[in-house]
Amino acid sequence: RLVVIRSLGPTAPGTVEVLGVGQGAPPQIVRATLFERFGAVNGTGVAGDRVALTFDQPVEVLSTQTTAPAQDFFTTDGALLGSPVNLQRSLFAPNVVLLTLGPGTANVRALGTDPATSTSLDIGEDPPFPRIASLINGMPARDTGVPFLDDTGIDLRLALPSRTTLIAAIPGGTADLPQNESEEFPDYTFTRHRLVVPPGSLLVDTSFTLGPPPDAILETGLPSALHIASNATDPQRVFRSGARLEMQYDPAEVDLAAGQLEHLMAIFQMPLAGDPVLVPGLQTVDTGEETVSVDIDGLDPANLVPGDEGPARRGAIEDEVGTFATIPINPVEERQWNVGPGSAGDAATLSVALQGGTGATLSGGNAGAYTLHTVTLPGYVLTSAADPNRIQVKIRTATLFERVSFGSGQNFPGQSGAIFAIQTANAAGTPIAFTSPAEVTVQFISRADPSQTDVVSLAETAGQPIQMRPARDTVDGADVSFALLGGDPGIDLSAGTVTLANVANLTGTDGLGVYGAVVDPNAPISLPTETIVQHLLGQITLSTIERLLADRNADGRIDVADVVRGLSP
Helix, strand or coil: CEEEECCCCCCCCCCCCEEEEEECCCCCEEEEEEECCCCCCCCEECCCCEEEEEECCCEEECCCCCEECHHHEEECCCCECCCCEEEEECCCCCCEEEEECCCCCECEECCCCCCCCCCEEEECCCCCEEEEEECCCCCEECCCCCCCCCCCCEEEEECCCCEEEEECCCCCEEEECCCCCCCCCCCECCCCCEEEECCCCCCCCEEEEEECCCHHHHCCCCCCCEEEEECCCCHHHCCCCCEEEEEECCHHHCCHHHCCCHHHEEEEECCCCCCCEECCCCCEEECCCCEEEEEECCCCCCCCCCCCCCCCCCCCCHHHCCEEEEEECCCCCCEEEEEEECCCCCEEEEECCCCCCCCCECCCCCCCCCCCCEEEEECEEECCCCCCCCEEEEEECCCHHHCCCCCCCCCCCCCCCCEEEEEEECCCCCECCCCCCEEEEEECCCCCCCCCCCCEECCCCECCHHHEEEEEECCCCCCCCEEECCCCCEEECCCCEEEEEEECCCCCCCCEEEEEEEECCCCCCCCCHHHHHHHHCCCCCCCHHHHHHHCCCCCCCCCHHHHHHHHCC
């Protein structure tokens, strides 16, 4: 079954609005942003400038259709996109296509509150449009209205304005952006980027200019990208006591279908070449205001440029200071291994992070938000891609279609990221079931914001971390339906993981298993003193989690001191 996700609109944080169940729906443009290049910022597009077309779902540009005649697009006000235009999918935003304006471009305007003078554009009214297609269902893109009847197009905007602010050392201040003159017909998509400098953080009065990024960053197709310039002597470490960088993001940047979550949006520093670098520090996402913020000590918080402090990116230059963008972090970095039968006592440990322990262990990356998901396969060892008897095992982010039931099945909590998918296939790549017992560890994150924490039940009610239990989707089920796994799991509250051994049928005949961690509302959060006494007298045996609850002194053992602690007023 196929769905289309509308990532814009009045949906509550943590919820998913599912539209078009059945055959799905074609991609449609929801945002059009003009990227002016070559240093000219006047709201008018010329040949070589780019328009970022943001769609309502992930899309691809077909490899044989990267150019298109301008008449394949609908425009207003006599705007000419030039012909041919070039089409290129964004490197970092799966639902954004970059359209490069061609020769003969004219009357392409992003400024103005009057629709008669501000260009609107859309896919041409004569469907289908085979050059851009959905990554979900393969359907070609089409216009947002009823063909030949009511297509008014999508208003073309600039990404953000520019403004210079002089901030005094005392009392500090805020550098921000001008606001749209009209909320009904806005000229700019991003107007809530700002830099908040506390009193005493600057040695001297300093100016900061917030505005569009360098041309090289525009090539990434990230409309939220921002450049901050300063007249500071050392802009890399200009703030003595830190400053707060707050950036607005567009919910359309979040690929819900691929399993991304809005509250995993983050601020990255953008090098002129190479991959974005996550800005270090605690980042806070406000899904109501659609902003993400982080404290920085200068305009090079990721230490990209060679200097006295921190690692430097090879080949970095000073122009890379002060350029940032919002990008959602994938919940899980996709990892793949090859395993084969081993000897008794062997255990292949497959993890998305660097793990220690006995047996064959693979050291993975940590590009995902959740780095402690682990699957251990007793009796197996890591092997090479040349082994004809190998089993290919992949751990990845669970997609929306692996989380949400399209019938009466039990959904996985929409706000939680404590979930991953595991796939198994033979050497030829054909999906196979993995039926040998396995050990599964799921990481969960307890967040202060109740709308963003993973510590919720399948019914999305709050609980305590000690109540977290492993869950999984029905193996080989016709529809998604999650349930608690049961058994005797172990919990590491400091790491935020729950582990269950001897899991049967790790994957089904389709080679897929989806595992998560949720609150068991019936699980205890404490243990009666009488139960601890019975255990000490040898009358009962405690489960793994009961032993954790019984250790009231948290000293790694259960003894009379734990009984006394329970009796203390």
